[in-house]
Amino acid sequence: MDQNSEVIKAARALGRAIQADERYTEYHAQRAKNDEDLELNGLLGKLSILQTSYQNESEKETPDQERLEKWDEDFRRIYGEIMLNANMRAYGEKKQALDDLMSYIMNLITLCVNGEDPETAEPKPRTEGSCTGSCSTCGGCG
DSSP, X not given: OOTTXXXXXXXXXXXXXXXXXXXXXXXXXXXXXXXXXXXXXXXXXXXXXXXXXXXXXXXXXSOOHHHXXXXXXXXXXXXXXXXXXXXXXXXXXXXXXHHHHHHHHHHHHHHHHTTOOTXXXXXXXXXXXSOOSOGGGOOOOO
16 A cells, blocks of 8 residues: 555545544543543443353353342443443543544545545435444445
8 A cells, every 4th residue: 555645645634633623632531531530430340340240150051040130230220320420421422423423424435435526425414223333234325
């Protein structure tokens, strides 16, 4: 791959522009806040332990159903607490904004690769149940 081609240069410029965008900077700032949130990290740690315990138990030849039910109940409770955490809610909002930007950019590039005019191509607005961001499950853009 020619690292000096105009396309590669444009991709690097796009990368710099994305990193300068407020959605990118706000997302990364919120990730840092989450990393510093001791309560949130404690809950995430408990959730991880529950997941591992549940998985190990469920893989046994005769898993203890009472344990599995208790861990499932604990998992749901802790997950609920995590999702009520102000930093986690803010993180979800910032992540969604960045994901929306990236989805728009990828859809715009796809339209251009498929021959649409780069000056006028406009991806269709995202609707509920539309693009998940995973091309492996996609029925096609446009």
